[in-house]
Amino acid sequence: MLSGMKPTPVLAQAHEALRRADVDAGRAAPEAQRAVRRALAEKDDVAASVAERAWGRALLQTGDVDNAIRHLRHSVELAETTGSSELAGETRIPLAAALLQRGKPDDALRNIDDAVRILDGAGKARARAQRADLLHQIGRLDLAQAEYDSAVPLLRRAADLLNLQRTLVNRGILHTERHVFAAAEADLTEAGELARRLGRRLAVGIIAENLGFLETMRGDVPAALAHLSRAEDAIGALGGQLGPVFSDQAELLLSVGARSEAAEAAQRAVAAFKRERRRLLVPGARLLLAQAAALGGDWTNALGHAQRAHREFVAQQREEWAALAQLVVLKAQLASSRRTRISSEQVESMVATLTSASWPAAALEAHLAAARLALARGERERGRAHLRQAGAASRHGPAALRARGWFARATLAWDTGNLQASSRAVRAGLRILDEHAAALGATDLRARSAAHRSELSELGLKLALRSGKPAQVFEWAERGRASRLAHRPVRPPDDPELAVLLAELRATVAEIDRAGHSAPKLRSRQSALERRIRDRTRLYPGDGAHRPVTPVKLAELELGDRALVEFVQLNGALHALSLVDGRLRLRALGAAESVAGLVERLAFALRRLAQRTGVTRSREAALMLLEQAAEALDRFLFSGIPEIGERPLVLVPTGSLHSVPWSVLPSCAGRPVTVSPSATLWHSAAARRDGALGRVAVAAGPGLAGARDEARAVAALHGVTPLVDDAATVEAVLDAVATADVVHLAAHGRLAVDQPLFSDLRLHDGPLVVHDLERLERVPRTVVLASCDSGRSVVCTGDELLGLSAAFMASGTVQLIASVVPVPDAETLPLMVEFHRALAAGNSPAAALADAQKSLRGSGLEALVAAAGFGCFGAGH
Incomplete structure (x- = not known):
């Protein structure tokens, strides 16, 4: 209840709808709608504003972004009618989140800045947490980190467990992206405990998804698969948004070289984000499609997807993400021997942007691409400088990152004529990747993970x-x-569930054989069973x-x-x-x-x-x-x-x-x-x-x-x-x-x-x-x-x-x-x-x-x- 507001039955009903929007969004929307009608009938603009905010929050949780924005804006208008800047400020927090999802970062920033300026105490803490998330999503990562670190203690002091849980999830994601894995795991684990205490089942599924992302970045593929499987089941059962799960699955499959499955997951993510009208996230999924095409050597499609993602990121004013898409464009042009018009200054700017974003893998790949372009243009000292910087990754981080660092060192040694050092570096990189592959139980993942050995192996053969x-x-x-x-x-291991799934698959295929070509439902069942078997064995x-x-x-x-x-x-x-x-x-x-x-x-x-x-x-x-x-x-x-x-x-x-x-x-x-x-x-x-x-x-x-x-x-x-x-x-x-x-x-x-x-x-x-x-x-x-x-x-x-x-x-x-x-x-x-x-x-x-x-x-x-x-x-x- 906002300070100074007189409690009324309809206001209590609106606040109950607001509480439920964060716990059971599907049921909260009709309850909020009833509260709005009652409040308008009783001419209670305060209750109507709160109920409209509840309605908008519930719609936002279930992916109806456009209608969420409409109700949240109506909530702000009603709040301003009452003269309560505090009431309007509270609504601007979810409104900023909805506008960002709609792909309008400038409008989102204006609203969240107004909320931070207007609110005090717990409200200001919530607004700063939302501003941190907004800055995070548009790629202003240092500012986002500072805002998260300020918001978390404020939320603890206010005992706002719900928003503390949300903020810990978001900060955990940022820590993961920056490869600060211990801090990420601590934040996500605490967030999971809070979500369970608050009865937020959908949030528990979303946290499982982000734990999967964490394990993907850390390189523990079976653990990542287990988390993402739980996330898909939990979020799907509650009618939540599955686009981020598909996106994380694509990231994971790319990490083990399963390019066709990664492309399928990325395509599902694109479709889900479009369906949910989360336009901000579409170019990121499109970039995953480009990376999957690149992994298979399909440079034409890689270039097309990356260029389109780059245009969309630029339109959204997301500088760091645009630089990431530009990197994939450059790699596709170099690999396919296409002429690139990018200047050395533009390349240096791209490298600097990705390095300042604290994305270690992206920064390393940017240095490698910049080195290749510089060496091709005869700029040997510039190219070697980039290789030295990329080679620093060989000392720490996940296995794939260290192996790429050794590849950079091997390439540098090759270019300087030190063939023995180049050979030693190639061996070191291959040893890291082979030891990492031993942690993969699934046969297909082990085989496809060899894709990450290819450049090292080819350099060794070239030597x-x-x-x-x-x-x-x-x-x-x-x-x-x-x-x-x-x-x-x-x-x-002796796995009764796997045995049952294999038996069901045999029975289904036998039915298809008897039915001939007129068995579309049976073929769908076969595909579903094959996917369940594949996903289970990968655990x-x-x-x-x-x-x-x-x-x-x-x-x-x-x-x-x-x-x-x-x-x-x-x-x-x-x-x-x-x-x-x-x-x-x-x-x-x-x-x-x-x-x-x-x-x-x-x-x-x-x-x-x-x-x-x-x-x-x-x-x-x-x-x-x-x-x-x-x-x-x-x-x-x-x-x-x-x-x-x-x-x-x-x-x-x-x-x-x-x-x-x-x-x-x-x-x-x-x-x-x-x-x-x-x-x-x-x-x-x-x-x-x-x-x-x-x-x-x-x-x-x-x-x-x-x-x-x-x-x-x-x-x-x-x-x-x-x-x-x-x-x-x-x-x-x-x-x-x-x-x-x-x-x-x-x-x-x-x-x-x-x-x-x-x-x-x-x-x-x-x-x-x-x-x-x-x-x-x-x-x-x-x-x-x-x-x-x-x-x-x-x-x-x-x-x-x-x-x-x-x-x-x-x-x-x-x-x-x-x-x-x-x-x-x-x-x-x-x-x-x-x-x-x-x-x-x-x-x-x-x-x-x-x-x-x-x-x-x-x-x-x-x-x-x-x-x-x-x-x-x-x-x-």
């Missing part, structure tokens, strides 16, 4: 290529690829036992009579390392772009040949295309490596070469070929190989022509009973996988490109997905996936792989036979029978596959195509 020493190139090529597969994935922390992988030394590679060829890509050029009889050679092959085109032609030709419906002329053209592309790719990759002779091959591909059906290349046809993501992983798998065949299990899934016959024929060779028809359930097959030494699975395989951990094998009661495999304590030494695309993987930055075949290898499978292209499923039986006959006779998997493929020559086009796509991955020999 090695400059040296001209093949051994150094080999070491850095190994450091930059597929290190995650050297560690077993973190096995989820599991890393086990801390993983350490950075040390690349295998050349002397440790026991190749015997085999030849190893490792392909390396840098700056659009492809190189090959060959190791034969202990001698390592390095050769430049040419543009990687031409290889990608040839690989795509091979896949296209095999897809056409796998279709039985094509006319004879079309199939003949596809066969000619296959032969021509295979010969061209073979010449490109192997013509300059005569030392491999007729030896069995161990191939380590990169980029698009992961999808090559190697057996169709003339240099590979008929000889044992093993494909491994890295020489280090081949060495590790080879050390675990066992000559004994052991226990064999065979299973066939539904809807695959010839799978049942193939399973029975393979099982007969080993004297076992196959799982077929309704016996081939997910549970039965998982039990076989967990106990067998060799498993043959003839089932439809699917690579889920957008969500590779939901890549699956179709069985009688639904799909067996990667998440199922990761729950097993062991997997077979040898796995045969006799179906289309089962060997293909999603290739992430750093040649990290995700998919079914990658899941088996990461979990301990030593050798895996699978196809990287579509095959005519009905024709695989002869190949698989010959392969297993040779395997049972004691041949190695690679040799058995080569012999089986050779035996089918002359057996017709279908048999040729069925055999062509299969390869041996892992150890193989």
Whole structure:
């Protein structure tokens, strides 16, 4: 109750609506509306002003900003009619907040300054707290910090717990942005306790969201995910505004390199802020879209989103945020070799603005971009000065920040010609990132986090290529690829909820299969279940036992009579390392772009040949295309490596070469070929190989022509009973996988490109997905996936792989036979029978596959195509 006001029943009703607006906004609005009508009927302008303020506050809490402003302005008008400047000042506090959300910072500042001038005591404390938040949001961070620090003790003295709680949240966010994490956690923890004491359930959800933001900045991804999951559930259940949650999710996903999911979350944030008419926050979410595009190398979209965000920030007079958007514009222009008209003076101003804002990560990236531009323009001293300033971040802060600091130091050493110092700095940065990745339990997050290693790895490889020493190139090529597969994935704990979700997913997919294409509700349910499974598995922390992988030394590679060829890509050029009889050679092959085109032609030709419906002329053209592309790719990759002779091959591909059906290349046809993501992983798998065949299990899934016959024929060779028809359930097959030494699975395989951990094998009661495999304590030494695309993987930055075949290898499978292209499923039986006959006779998997493929020559086009796509991955020999 304001001082000097005589209490009346309608005024008490208005104040009750005002109290409820901060606790239960949805119910407060109708109560405030009733109080307004009653007060106007009784000609009580004081009560009407308070009730209008309650109505406006309630609407603001639920996202109806325009109507909130209308009611709050009416409240001010009524207050001025009564002559009470105190009453008007109290309303100007939420009015300033609403105007800021509407994207009108000047109007907001005028109103809050009036409130601070008019009010005394507790009212002035509330007004200063609101001014702090307003200054914070428009980027005047030093002024905001001073206002927060003044307002908090005033609010404590006034025992205004509600506004103290709000202010502690806002100051906690500012501390987080400035990486003062201990102070941020203290403020947010106290705010959470106050919110629970006051019964503010929505505020508890918002505080969980900001704790998620804190853990994102600090680098604890599982903790951040847990907080944000709770926040989304709590805020969504209460009808609150989810835009900030989506924005924080995008920040988190960007921090681990999950660019497509980050872009999706950022797009949801943009849509939510537009829907809620919170125009102030739209450009920030748009900037996240730009950063997600940049992470994927989509510089055109990155530039477009960043330029639009920059225009919006300038219009809102948010200088620091405009500088941040300008930084992304500059990075996109530099990365895409676009001409930039930004002057050196403008760059220095941008760097100074971001540095004074106390945003450590943004300031570091600004120094790096400024250095790159200066060095490109020949301004060496200016560029080196920026690199020295960026390098200071290597000493403290979150892992990602320290790693970027080491990258700056490595770049500076490279530019000054100190190659040894540059190499040491690159190693230090990679070590930090690899240790940080060990804290991530989820397989996809570990794989995608390699995106943050790319610039460091590329600089290390650049150093090695400059040296001209093949051994150094080999070491850095190994450091930059597929290190995650050297560690077993973190096995989820026995989790009944995860088991239930996986069972529900199988049942839903089975229903979709029965319903065909007319099942939109079922597909929505499938997507929701997949998201819940993904989010739950990401909550599991890393086990801390993983350490950075040390690349295998050349002397440790026991190749015997085999030849190893490792392909390396840098700056659009492809190189090959060959190791034969202990001698390592390095050769430049040419543009990687031409290889990608040839690989795509091979896949296209095999897809056409796998279709039985094509006319004879079309199939003949596809066969000619296959032969021509295979010969061209073979010449490109192997013509300059005569030392491999007729030896069995161990191939380590990169980029698009992961999808090559190697057996169709003339240099590979008929000889044992093993494909491994890295020489280090081949060495590790080879050390675990066992000559004994052991226990064999065979299973066939539904809807695959010839799978049942193939399973029975393979099982007969080993004297076992196959799982077929309704016996081939997910549970039965998982039990076989967990106990067998060799498993043959003839089932439809699917690579889920957008969500590779939901890549699956179709069985009688639904799909067996990667998440199922990761729950097993062991997997077979040898796995045969006799179906289309089962060997293909999603290739992430750093040649990290995700998919079914990658899941088996990461979990301990030593050798895996699978196809990287579509095959005519009905024709695989002869190949698989010959392969297993040779395997049972004691041949190695690679040799058995080569012999089986050779035996089918002359057996017709279908048999040729069925055999062509299969390869041996892992150890193989």
